[in-house]
Amino acid sequence: MKVRKNGWVVSVAVIIVCVVNSDGRWEIIGMGIGESEAKAFWLAFL
Secondary structure, X not given: OEEEEOOEEEXXXXXXXXXXXXXXXXXXEEEEEEOOOOHHHHHHHO
């Protein structure tokens, strides 16, 4: 995804966490936006 940051257009990582509920339907339970999908981003997100 591209976003505008300090007047510049930069790429960012968007993480969306989905689960299947007891009815069998998908639900989004979380979303995070970070500089990259690096280990540090995942640890902070989780």
